[in-house]
Amino acid sequence: MEGIDYQATSEPTACLGHLVLPLGIAIKYDLEIHQMDLCTAFLGVDLEEEIALHPLQGYFRSLQNESPYTDPRSKTSRKMVLRLRKSLYGLKQSSHGWYDTFKECVISIGFMASGLDAGQFVLEDHATAIAAVVLHVDDLLITANNGLSGQIKHQMKKRFWMHDLGSVAFHLGMNMECNREHHTIHIYQHSYIRTILAMFRMDESRPVATPMVMKLHQRKPDKEACDPTIYHPMIGSLMYRMTVTGPDIAYAIGDLSRYHHNPSNERTQLSSACFRTTMARRTGDCV
Numbered sequence: 001m002e003g004i005d006y007q008a009t010s011e012p013t014a015c016l017g018h019l020v021l022p023l024g025i026a027i028k029y030d031l032e033i034h035q036m037d038l039c040t041a042f043l044g045v046d047l048e049e050e051i052a053l054h055p056l057q058g059y060f061r062s063l064q065n066e067s068p069y070t071d072p073r074s075k076t077s078r079k080m081v082l083r084l085r086k087s088l089y090g091l092k093q094s095s096h097g098w099y100d101t102f103k104e105c106v107i108s109i110g111f112m113a114s115g116l117d118a119g120q121f122v123l124e125d126h127a128t129a130i131a132a133v134v135l136h137v138d139d140l141l142i143t144a145n146n147g148l149s150g151q152i153k154h155q156m157k158k159r160f161w162m163h164d165l166g167s168v169a170f171h172l173g174m175n176m177e178c179n180r181e182h183h184t185i186h187i188y189q190h191s192y193i194r195t196i197l198a199m200f201r202m203d204e205s206r207p208v209a210t211p212m213v214m215k216l217h218q219r220k221p222d223k224e225a226c227d228p229t230i231y232h233p234m235i236g237s238l239m240y241r242m243t244v245t246g247p248d249i250a251y252a253i254g255d256l257s258r259y260h261h262n263p264s265n266e267r268t269q270l271s272s273a274c275f276r277t278t279m280a281r282r283t284g285d286c287v
Contacts, residue, residue, distance in 0.1 A: 011095035014119030014134045016172075016243060019141070022120065022132040026143035027185050031131075033178060034142045034149055035171055036156070037163040041138040044160065045087040045097040052081040095137075102160075106133055109155045123152075136172060174244055189245050193278055196237040202275045211252040211277040212270070231263040231271070238274050249274050 026033050087094040103113060106121045111133060114120040123131040123144075131144035131152060140162075142149055153164060168176050173192040178185045197203040235256055242249050252274050259267045 008096045009092045011099040011137070012118030013136045015117050018117040018120060019134060021116075022134055022141065022143045023185055025132070027178065027180075027183050030180055030183070031143045031145055032149050033168045033176075033185075034144075034153070035165045035168045036140040036142065036153065037165055038138040038140065039161045039163060041102075041160070042087050042089050042091075042094040042098050045094065045101050047084060047087055047093075047097065049093070051084040051091075053084055055080060055082055098138075099135075102135060105156065105159045109152070123148075139172065141168060141171060173240065187245065189241060192241065196241070197275060197278070199237070200234060200275065202272060205272070205276050208273055208276040211249045211274045212255070226263050226265045226268045228261075228263060231268055232260065234268070234271050234275075235260060238271070238278070241278060246278065249277060 023033065025031070087097050103121075107113070111121040111123045111131075114122055119135045121133045121135070131142070131148055133152070134141040142152055144152060153162075156162060168178070170176070170191065173189060175188050175190055176185060194203070235253065238249060239253055242253050256267060256271050256274070
């Protein structure tokens, strides 16, 4: 029970709008932008709370008579419980514990948490930022010069099991192309757009120029309602595209979100216009 058995469940993650700040600094000062993936992040967190669980079926047989309580038929074995030392996926406090563990690690190697965003960590030298780490659950972006980025990775690998993905190319549904010679970075969502179009079976639809119809009628009470489990993912997928590289569909998404609690088939058809506009402008990018 929250507040009694554990105190916190939230995990601060880097805001998407604040992600452009370390990227802009890295481009301006010709820093490397690398990405890393943390494997099974939640499984490496030490639990502060005492949590007991029943042994899984076959657990006693796996001990091979190492304990006097390994007979699954005995009453003592049936009453035994195990204490959980590390967090598991599914525990409500796992994400919060993971953030605290990661924060402790990066602070130990010289970083400090950003006052702007708790998901960003900055390494400073004489009040000048020389490196940054951006955390989003278990995905990392590291901006630093050539020698320093390798040292940061090495220190983190001592503590966590990580995959080094090299220079950033695809992060959180965003394709990124860095041109260090011209100090530019192009962010676009070609892969993400193809994914959501295929998910909702609109990849073969004909593109349209505008995301809204010219005349929009008010919904009548007797209009047939659609399945919200279909409508909600559609609007959510379009909203992420709008936030990153698609401000042109912002008005349409705002109108369609008004009917989020009780959508109709008519609104579902109108939302398809946003997908078809996305298809027509899939080559658009953000610089």
